[in-house]
Amino acid sequence: MIDLDWDLERSRARQNKRWTQFDRDIIDLTVAEMDLPVPGPVLAAVQDAVRRQAFGYPVADELSEVPQAASEWLAEEHGLSAGPDRIRLLPELMRGVTMSVTHLTRAGSPVVVPTPVYGRFFDAIGVAGREAVQVPMRTGEHGYELDLDGIERALRAGAGSVLLCHPGNPTGRVLERGPLRELAALAARYDAKVISDEIHAPLRYEPGFTPYGSLDDTAVTLISATKAWNFPGLRCGLIVFSDPGDARIWAKLPRAAVGGMSPLGMTATVAAFRDGRPWLREAVRFLDGNRKLVTEALAALDIGYVEPQAGYLAWLDLRRFGLADPAAHLLQWTGVATTTGADHGAAGNGFVRLNFATPPGVLKEALDRITACLLGRTGRPGDA
Ligand SMILES: Cc1ncc(COP(=O)(O)O)c(C=O)c1O
Structure with a gap:
C-alpha cells in the first residue's frame, strides 16, 4: 500500500526543511521526518x-x-x-x-x-x-x-x-x-x-x-x-x-x-x-528493515549500540573515537549530516543522532561512509 519506490527526488520536490539545508551531495539524516509518501487516506x-x-x-x-x-x-x-x-x-x-x-x-x-x-x-x-x-x-x-x-x-x-x-x-x-x-x-x-x-x-x-x-x-x-x-x-x-x-x-x-x-x-x-492504521503498520515494517540495517552496520564499530524500541532515530555513542565534535567530523569527512548529541542535553556530548527513515540504498551508503570513516579507512578519525 505504501509506495516504497519513493525516492529522494520526490522528497526534495517537497521543498521543505528536510533536503534543503545542505548541498545536494550531503546525505542529510537530521530532520525528523520520513522519506515516505503521506498515507493515502x-x-x-x-x-x-x-x-x-x-x-x-x-x-x-x-x-x-x-x-x-x-x-x-x-x-x-x-x-x-x-x-x-x-x-x-x-x-x-x-x-x-x-x-x-x-x-x-x-x-x-x-x-x-x-x-x-x-x-x-x-x-x-x-x-x-x-x-x-x-x-x-x-x-x-x-x-x-x-x-x-x-x-x-x-x-x-x-x-x-x-x-x-x-x-x-x-x-x-x-x-x-x-x-x-x-x-x-x-x-x-x-x-x-x-x-x-x-x-x-x-x-x-x-x-x-x-x-x-x-x-x-x-x-x-x-x-x-x-x-x-x-x-x-x-x-x-x-x-x-x-x-x-x-x-x-x-x-x-x-x-x-x-x-x-x-x-x-x-x-x-x-x-x-x-x-491510517494499515499504513502505519506498513510504515513500521519498512522502518524495522532500516532499523536492522543500522544495527548490522554499527556492529563493526563496537559502540554498545542499543536499537530504538520506537521511532526512526538511532542514537550513536561515538565517545570512544575521541572526537571533539562527532557530527561536525562526520559531516566533513563523510558528507553525512547527523544531529549533534549535545543538542539533546549535556548527557549527549560525544553522541550523534541519525534519522534512518530514508530509502534503504541511501541509508546503506550513509552507514558505509560513517563506519569506514570511524574505522579509520577514510578521513582522519581524531580530527574534528
Ligand atoms: C519528542 C518530540 N516532541 C515533539 C516534536 C515536534 O512536535 P511539534 O512540531 O508538534 O512541536 C518532535 C519532533 O521531532 C519530537 O521528537
Whole structure:
C-alpha cells in the first residue's frame, strides 16, 4: 500500500526543511521526518479539503471531530482512556509544553528533564521562563532508565514538574511500567506535574506500551498524528488532561495562548486516526528493515549500540573515537549530516543522532561512509 519506490527526488520536490539545508551531495539524516509518501487516506482527506477551499479559521476544538477521533484511537491503540472533553488541540506540541508548564505547574518552579532528550524541550521551558533541571538517565541492561533518585532530589529541591519523552527522542527508549509507576508515586509525594510527550509512540516495534497518563490521574499527555503519519508541517497536535481541573484551567486560556491550528492539519489528523492504521503498520515494517540495517552496520564499530524500541532515530555513542565534535567530523569527512548529541542535553556530548527513515540504498551508503570513516579507512578519525 505504501509506495516504497519513493525516492529522494520526490522528497526534495517537497521543498521543505528536510533536503534543503545542505548541498545536494550531503546525505542529510537530521530532520525528523520520513522519506515516505503521506498515507493515502490522509492525502485524500487533505485533497478534498483543498477542493472545498477549507482555508477558513478552524471550528472550536469541541465542535471538530478531532477530540472524538483521538479519544477512540487513544483507547484502542495507545492504552489511554480519555473522553473528548479531556482532549484539546494545539498547533504544535512545544506550545503544549510552554503553556502547561506556565499554567499547570507551581509558579516559577523548575522543570525536571530526564536526558538525553529532544532539544526543543529546553527551548520550550525557556520560553515559559523556567529553569530546566537536567537529570541524565542511567544506562542499564536494556538501555536508558530513569534516574528516579536524581529526579527525587530535584523535586525535593523545589522542581514542580517532570517533562518526559516517552518513547524517547533521541534514544527510542520505551519506558517500562515499573519505573513509570515509581515516577507517579514521586509526583504524588512532591505534588509535581508530569507532562509526557508520547508523539513517537505509534511508531513502536513491539507490543506493550504504558502511557504515563494511565498511571497518574494528574498527568498531562502530549500526542500528535503528525509525526507517525508524516505530515509535521500541517500543524495540529493534542493535549490530554487526566485531571478535569487542568481541562478547566486550559478552557480559560486565551486564543493567543493555545490557538493556531490549521484546518488542514485537523482534517489530516482525523483521517490518520480513523483510517491510517494499515499504513502505519506498513510504515513500521519498512522502518524495522532500516532499523536492522543500522544495527548490522554499527556492529563493526563496537559502540554498545542499543536499537530504538520506537521511532526512526538511532542514537550513536561515538565517545570512544575521541572526537571533539562527532557530527561536525562526520559531516566533513563523510558528507553525512547527523544531529549533534549535545543538542539533546549535556548527557549527549560525544553522541550523534541519525534519522534512518530514508530509502534503504541511501541509508546503506550513509552507514558505509560513517563506519569506514570511524574505522579509520577514510578521513582522519581524531580530527574534528
Ligand atoms: C519528542 C518530540 N516532541 C515533539 C516534536 C515536534 O512536535 P511539534 O512540531 O508538534 O512541536 C518532535 C519532533 O521531532 C519530537 O521528537
